[in-house]
Amino acid sequence: MEVLIYLVPIALGLGLLGLGAFLWALRTGQYEDLEGAAWRALMDDDPPADQGVVR
């Protein structure tokens, strides 16, 4: 049962990671406009400055 020493912190850590991600998403306003976010995912017209150089 010594394996618990690793497994329990790993399980809790993963859970906290998920919770942290959710709280971060909430704080950065990603739940403000669910309908708009669905469309934004489909847009591919990043401003030219952000695009990599085409070789």
Place this chain on the structure above:
Amino acid sequence: MTQVRDLSHFVRHLDGGVARMELAVEGMHCGGCMRTIENGLSAMPDIIRARVNLTDRRVAVEWRDGKVDPAGFIDRLSQLGFRAYPFDSGKSAADERREGQTLLRCLGVAAFAAMNVMLLSVAVWSGNASDITPEQRDFFHWLSALIALPAAAYAGRPFFYSAIRAVKARRLNMDVPITVGVLLALGMSVVETLNHAKHAYFDSALMLLTFLLVGRTLEQAMRRRTRAAAGNMVALRAETATKFVGPHELCEVPVASIQPGDLVLVRPGERIAVDGIVAQGRSQIDQSLVTGETTPVAAAEGSMVYAGTMNVSGTLRVRVSVAARGTLLDEVSRMLERAVEARSHYVRLADRAARLYAPLVHAAALATILGWLVFGATWHDAIITGIAVLIITCPCALGLAIPAVQVVSSGALFRSGVLLNSGEAIERLAGVDTILFDKTGTLTLPEPEVVNAAQIPADRLALAGRLALASRHPLAAALARAALAKAPLNAVEEPGQGVRCTHDGIELRLGLPSFCGADGDAQDIVDADPEASVIAFAYGTKHYVFAVRQKLRSDAIDVIAKLKRGGFTVEILSGDRASAVAHAAHAVGIDRWHAGMTPGDKIARIAALQAQGRNVLMVGDGLNDAPSLAAADASLSVATAAHLTQAAADAVFLGDRLAPVTAAVAIARRARRLMRENLALAIGYNAVAVPVAMLGFASPLVAALAMSGSSILVTLNALRAKRAAPERAAWKS
């Protein structure tokens, strides 16, 4: 005269020289619109950011303060093909947003903790059945406590605070048994862990909080969505006034920033936004939105004019009244306040359930403890069993039963063109058995229509329509709509007479019958139909007279017939003349009607019906309807109504048809049926679970299965509110 728009009322000044404004945008539906708007605005100089919120149909713009005139955004958006209106994001909207975020954060924490504790609990349950050692079990229980106690302290706050408030006010709400149940479950689990016992209820407490927070979050999200829609509607119709800032300089400002003593300009065809005294000019004033009376009254220098009325014929300069008291609008507002106060006594289904439920479960727990003591159990065992009863009866499904139905039903209402102002409106709408309609603007369309267009040659009608575009008169506007005119003719306006121009060498005139030499024809039309207004058109020496009148909504007859078949009592309450009301009542098939009613008379009629035990639904649009909308048990308003009226109503319906009224009642009745079914399911679950718990079989595993099972059941049942009900079943309650 030059004119500018002043939007400073809506601009928020942020730190670092940044200004921010929100605009409600009409006609924005998809990602394409969103991209057009964001790119279009961002391309303007000195704009820092333009961000669309598609859910709320709004765009927030930030720019370098002082560098840009915000009025330019509206012009830019109109070039892009969208109509935008400045939006006053008040304090209540920000509060609502914060509340929603807090609930979501609590839900996140509770769900995280519930999942982790459940993981440990499953290990304990399976270990209890096989070979777990007491040390391992204690370790798992202490670990569960470590997660559960801080998580519950954080995520339970919405319930704890509400319960404390309720107890302080000597009331009982659903949060009191929830708080008691959660605290006892946690406390008992800690004690049991100290005693090295087999069972602890950390998982039950957290799962309960998670399910309840799902219910709360849904309820809050719905409230926020209905408010956003209602708020946009107010912004789209936000009243502005044209104010004199110099002798020849005009500025369009929001009504909220108008001060008594200001001088405002009111052009023909505009709605008067303020109460005031005419300082210069003569005109006819259409008061139908305020009083329901359809015949315009004359206004000249020194006459009093009221906010919400329509200036029909001449340009007026109005001095805003110093004392707003004693005006019509003020009187209406005061009646409205009184009516709203009276209505707040309505007790929601959920609260009624809570009042019965809380004492019942607490009594059951107490009976369990006493029962076990009588049969010789130890104090410890008796108290543990009593607490298990409280845990298992915690209103988990009950907390979801009503919000889930409300959310699904408000979606169904939205698709039928009805926007709710409040969630409990569904319950009140479902109970109505008497429906009162206002006439002007409700049974009839808000804009008058040309009734004899078919009798006029098509080419003459088209020309008249193009000429009508040059005039601001409401009758001309009706004519332009009837002729589907697009290209205005370049015309000269004869004040108080009409407009004229020369087209292909022939003189065209549009206006008063006397102006066009058509007095005789006009008299014939007025004799035949006393309620029609006339506008004449002269083509050289030939002349035509158009009859314009308020037309019934296209499906009014069907809807009234359907409501009568459904067993509703239908009446008309109108402020208009008896002859006009009688005509409309006869046309739609309503036997009972009341004409010439003041706002006070309408409230008295509603009170009389309520005294007979009736549940009254009021459907109206005028400012004069606002108090009666608030006084009725439930109310619907038309989307074209003044915003005071919309705010007083439970729901607002869109479009030119009356069908949303039947849809609203039918959906509300189905929703109430589902809410009752859900409450019955939740109570049925308790009827099974409580005896099991009283007998001492409520292990944490049983509690977990029962809670999640009943919550899923009521949620699935609520989803049925989405389905379109067949016509026959629609009226069942």
